[in-house]
Amino acid sequence: MKYRNTDNWKNEMKKAAKLNGADVPSMQQRFILEEFAQKIGSSVYGDRLILKGGFIVSTLLGMDTRTTRDLDVTCRTTIYGISEMEKIVKKVLDTPTESFFEYELADIRPAQKDDENAGFIVSINARKENISLNLKIDVSNNTLIYPDAIRTTLPSMFNEEDIKLLSYPLENIIAEKYETTLDRGEFNSRMRDLYDIYFLMKDSSNLVDENLLADTIIKVSEERGTLDNLYEFEEILEELQESSTFRTAFKRHGEKFGFEDITLNDVFETFREIQDFVERELNIDECVSMKV
Template sequence: MINIESVKGKIRYFAKENNLSTQEVLQMYFFERFLERLSKSEYKKNFVIKGGLLISSLIGVENRTTMDMDTTVKGIPLEEKLIKAIVEEIINIDIDDGITFEITGMEHISEDDDYDNFRISLIANIGKTKNLMKMDITTGDPITPREVEYRYPCIFTNEDIEVLAYPLETILAEKYESIIKRNISTTRMRDFYDIYSLYTLKEKAIDFETLRTAVIRTATKRNSLEILKDSEEILNDIRDDRYLSNLWDVYINENKYIGDLAFDKTVDVLALFSEKINL
């Protein structure tokens, strides 16, 4: 059995050392514990990890945290009763880590597509500490070229958890499509930070031909391909928008790990993507 007080101490220490809140680190640890259970379940090939949790693991928890977990499912129907039963089965796998999970709710969420998508609310418990978790489960989005076998790094050990995940190019394609489509109406500053960070840290791993294909497939699915063809003009508008610049200042003040990164630098990376994708 894991020593619960020792784990709590590690969480507090990691948070202090990396300029994070204890809550942020606790949340990331609970997500990790869910993934450990998933990896030991018969459904480990049916869930594909994506979103902020995956990005955090790619660039480091000290550089990016998330309060939600995003997954897409494959090979099983996305039906409410079935998905709830599967998640229930996963969280009840005993891995002797002193943590328990409980489903507290499940609701439909809109993803602007023809599929039923769900958000599951859970309570995670470690000792007397309880924490709310949310997990979005979706299906139907194209994964280019395909999901990959990924070794998710644990926070406090040198061990990895083997799961399926989005490839880097699909992560970037979805972020890029979202920013360009929303234009100056976007409020998702984390998308700008994510693309900048992934490009800065993973540039050599990006296959830009695959990225171009991923953008086309994602935009076609989301009916935004024509909009993306105007990316150069849209990015100029974004760069000059004072409101977005102010939003960025608020975002970096709320997330100290970002430092003093200028908004213009994130737009520079988007412009580079636009040039390489060349729609």
């Protein structure tokens, strides 16, 4: 869609927000996320920068269920310093696309993680006349993608032109969230991950390959050194269900985003369905029988 000016754009964002059950700021943010994702996919780094996380989940589930303000990207090869990251970002920014906004690099800083090559947080400003918006890109370095990145065509919410890029497989997205939930325990602050897993597994339009999901969870857990959690699944879930801290955080997140009807038991039943796939791959029942 072509916009005559910023007032016309604002009016169209209001219409889109109403149509999609979202608030106007979230819809405006979605617009610049789409424009920048299009730049990534069209750039010379389109085969190295792979999208994952909330942007993909929001596209699959719809903005009435899931919104996001940032882009999560992993790079196939390790980016060793800020200067190299800056070079990549500027190449993406210079990629010609039919963008309504003009984009400029605001800041790059190392991600606050234990690994010195964990990645970067990139801040981008989007400007048009009297409008200034900001988006952040969480860039991780050379993380496991199993079995491989996929070429994805995402429908745009604003234009007839689709967004073409590389992304994580759906099973990889679920696997990372599953592993994180089991590993962080009762002090996990990522309640959104639980709801994402629940909705992605329950939405019949998202066809999840059960065997691939199980394999990916095992691969991710091995990569992160948390494979034991898969053998201690019921103990971990029991601890979470008994934790008032965890239950309160889950309830607050649900109330904030309108998911009051979804209980922790509902979510954990979905986790148990996934764990059945995992245990089948690991032959956990046979291992337990042999120990007995």
